[in-house]
Amino acid sequence: MAKRRQTTKKQKRVVTQGIVHILSTFNNTIVNVTDMQGNTLVWESGGTVGFKGTRKSTPYAAQLAAQRAVKRAMQEYGLQEVEVVIKGAGAGRESALKAVHATGIKITKIRDATPIPHNGCRPPAKRRV
Template identity: 45%
Template sequence: MIKTSKIILPTEKTGTIYIQSTNNNTILTLVDKNGLVKAWASGGTVGLRNSRKSTVHAAELAAEQIATKAHALGISTVSIYMKGLGIGKQKAVQAFQNSKLKILELIERTPLAHNGCRASRKRRV
C-alpha cells in the first residue's frame, strides 16, 4: 500500500485594524481574528505631542508602526474599519497600502446623525 502525505497549505493570518480619527489625534488598533488586541499606536505613542498629534504625519507614522508590528506577528492580510471625521484616516490607509499588508476590505463606520440631538456650534476662526 502506498502512503500519501498530506500537503498542508499555509493559511494567511488575518487581522483587523481599527482607525479612530478625531480632530486631536488618530488612534490605530490591531486586533486578531479572535478579537484580542495585539498592538495599538497613536500620534502620542510615536513621539509627537500636543497639536502635532492631530497632523496627517502623525497618522502616517502610527500606521507604519502598526504595519511593522503586524508583519512581526505574522499577519499578512487585514480588514480596515475607519471611524471619525479627522484628517488622519486617508494618510493612514495610504501607509498600509504602501506596506506589505494586503487589504481585504475598507469599511467606513463613522456614525452620522439622522437628525436627533442638536449639533454643536461651528467654530469661528
C-alpha cells in the same frame, strides 16, 4: 531551601488575518490592530509615536502610527492580510490608510464606520450678541 516554581514559556501566537481599526479624531489618530474576533494585538497613536499637542492630529503623525502598528503586528504575530475599518472625520484618515497599504500587507476590505447621527442630539443655542 525554598523550592523554585517552574514556569512555562508563553507561546507566541500566530495570527495571519486581522482588522486594522483607524480612529481619526480632530485631536489624534489611533490605530488598533486586532485579530478577527476583535482582540487587540498592537496599537499606536499620534502620541505614542512621539508627537505632542496639535501635531498629534496631523496626517504625518497618523501615517507614522499606522505604519508602526502594522509593521509590529507583522513581526510579532505574522500578520499577512487585513481588513481596514476607518472611523471619524479627522485629518489622518487618508494618510493612515495609505500607510497601511504602503507596508505591503494585503488589504481585503475597506469599510467606513463613521457614526452619523440621524437627527440625534439638539445643537446648542446660537450666541446672542
